[in-house]
Amino acid sequence: MSALPNPTKVQVKKPGRVIGLGLTTFVGVVFAFSSFYTIDEGHVGIVKRFGEAQQQVNPGLHFKVPMADTVEKLEIRTRKNVEVLKAATHEQMPVDIDVSINWTVVRSEAFELYRNYGGLEQFENRILDPRLRSAAKDAIARYKAEEIVQNRGQVIGKIEEIVVQTMSEFPVKLDSVQIENLGLPAKYLQSIETKQTEKNLAAAEKHRLERQKLEAQREVNTAEAKRDAEKARADGNAYAIITEAQAESEAIRIKGLAEAEAMKKKAEAISKSPLLVEYVRAQSWDGKMPSTMMGADQNVLWNLQAQKQ
Structure with a gap:
C-alpha cells in the first residue's frame, strides 16, 4: 500500500516578528519626518546639537540629525x-x-x-x-x-x-x-490747570488790550488823515490866493510900466514940439479964461473981466 503524500505545510508568521517589523517601520517613518523642519518668515533657526548652538538657518525647509539636533526659533521682527x-x-x-x-x-x-x-x-x-x-x-x-x-x-x-x-x-x-x-500727583495737576487758566485769562486780556490799542491807533490814523486832507486843502486854497495875488500884482506892475512908458514918450514928444504943447493945452482948456493970475491975498489983481468993461 502506497504512502499518502504529505499535506502542504502552511507557514504561519509569529506575532512577535510582525510587531517588530511594524515597529521598525514606524520608527523609520518617525525618524524620516523628524529629520526635516521648517523656519517661518520673520524668524531664524538656531540649530543645537546635544544642547550646544551650532549654526543659524534662515526661513525655509531644513534637515537635522534626529535625536541629536534640536532647533530654537528666534523672532527677528520688531x-x-x-x-x-x-x-x-x-x-x-x-x-x-x-x-x-x-x-x-x-x-x-x-x-x-x-x-x-x-x-x-x-x-x-x-x-x-x-x-x-x-x-x-x-x-x-x-x-x-x-x-x-x-x-x-x-x-x-x-x-x-x-x-x-x-x-x-x-x-x-x-x-x-x-x-x-x-x-x-493730583495737587500738581490741579496747580497746572489753575496756572493754565490764569495764562488763558492773561492771554485774553492781552488780546483785548492789543485790540483797543489797534482801535485807538486806527482813530489816530483817521484823525491824522483828516488833518492832512484839511491841511492839503488849505494849502491849495492859500496857494491859489497867492498865485492870484501874484498874477494881479504882476498885471498891475506891467500896466504901470506901460503907462510910465507911455507918459515918458509923451513927455519926450511934447518937449520936442512946441506946437504939440499948445495943442495939448488947447485940448485941456474948458473954454473959460482964468479970473485971477495970483492968489486971493495979493494986492495986485488982474481982473480980466473988469478990463473988458
Whole structure:
C-alpha cells in the first residue's frame, strides 16, 4: 500500500516578528519626518546639537540629525517692550511712567545673541529692560514736571538717546521710544490747570488790550488823515490866493510900466514940439479964461473981466 503524500505545510508568521517589523517601520517613518523642519518668515533657526548652538538657518525647509539636533526659533521682527516704573523729576516730584521701546534683532547677529544671552526673553530681562528703566529715570530726573508735560517729545528724545547709547554694543536695532502714560500727583495737576487758566485769562486780556490799542491807533490814523486832507486843502486854497495875488500884482506892475512908458514918450514928444504943447493945452482948456493970475491975498489983481468993461 502506497504512502499518502504529505499535506502542504502552511507557514504561519509569529506575532512577535510582525510587531517588530511594524515597529521598525514606524520608527523609520518617525525618524524620516523628524529629520526635516521648517523656519517661518520673520524668524531664524538656531540649530543645537546635544544642547550646544551650532549654526543659524534662515526661513525655509531644513534637515537635522534626529535625536541629536534640536532647533530654537528666534523672532527677528520688531518687538515692543513696555516698562512700568516710578521716577522722580528734577524737583524730586514722584511720577509714575509707562515707557515703551520698539526693537529688532539684527538678522546677521542673531546667532551671537542667542549664544550669549539664551533667547529673546532672557535678553529682554537681563539686558534691555534694565537699561530702558535706567534711561527713563535718568531722563526724567533732568526735567521739571512742567517741562515734562509741555515738552514730552524732548523728554522722549533724551530717553531714546540714553538707551541707544547704552545698547550700542548689542546686536539689536532700537527705535520709537514712547511715553505711554505719565502719572503726576493730583495737587500738581490741579496747580497746572489753575496756572493754565490764569495764562488763558492773561492771554485774553492781552488780546483785548492789543485790540483797543489797534482801535485807538486806527482813530489816530483817521484823525491824522483828516488833518492832512484839511491841511492839503488849505494849502491849495492859500496857494491859489497867492498865485492870484501874484498874477494881479504882476498885471498891475506891467500896466504901470506901460503907462510910465507911455507918459515918458509923451513927455519926450511934447518937449520936442512946441506946437504939440499948445495943442495939448488947447485940448485941456474948458473954454473959460482964468479970473485971477495970483492968489486971493495979493494986492495986485488982474481982473480980466473988469478990463473988458
